[in-house]
Amino acid sequence: MELNKTIATIKKDIQNHLGEKVTLKANGGRKKILVNDGVIESVHPSIFVVRLESDTQRTVTYSYSDVLTKTVLLYYPV
Template identity: 45%
Template sequence: MTAKNALNEIKRNLDRHVGEKILLRANGGRRKTIERTGVLEETYPSVFVIKLDQENSFKRVSYSYADILTETVELMVCKDEGQVRVTLSQGHDA
């Protein structure tokens, strides 16, 4: 699979989860991992936006689909039956 096809597949996977609660794990630099929850707000051709849950305010962050491909960012969709990791290989799950 080419990189472009892989990125398109990741975008399609995320498109199915717009509006759902997400657990985000991202590389914060200097061996720090940032873990936050929020809502997958929108997907665009090159990036996706997450509206983070914060005390008393909201903040938006955006990442590229390549961040998921390179595992710089991990997304877990929070569902009633548990968490589902968003990856390249889950594209054909229900």
Template identity: 50%
Template sequence: MAKNALHEIKKGLEGLIGERVLLRANGGRRKTVERFGVLEETYPSVFVVKLDPPDGSFERVSYSYADVLTETVELMLCDEGGDTSKFAVAEQ
């Protein structure tokens, strides 16, 4: 079941490549990191988000699909008006 859920997450993210997202990730020690970026690429085990530059330099981060499943990482789609909607994990 978990393997199938991971596959569904990967499939869902593949359709969002190039989309603007808000990334909310657990930074450890009760810290939550929130950054805007673009979903850049998906790979067999991870996906990459190119973050907006805070100081003029670009930064890329990668997370596993299991991070999305366990809600360690949340992705929210951003529309042109600045509103966000949470990427929903397909229920099995």
């Protein structure tokens, strides 16, 4: 990832990977790191939605500022 990313570039990058698989690494607080695989389901003006591929098939939402502050890291398979 680039060093000088803005929310606009992060949003555009996530929009380019809409519908693709992604590995999500999120800070769960109190030294908990949550790692899940999922698919970017939709992109909205201030948030994006990821459908997790775990046994419960639930969705999670994150804001673009979560990616900017590295609370959430997204890894796209090559």
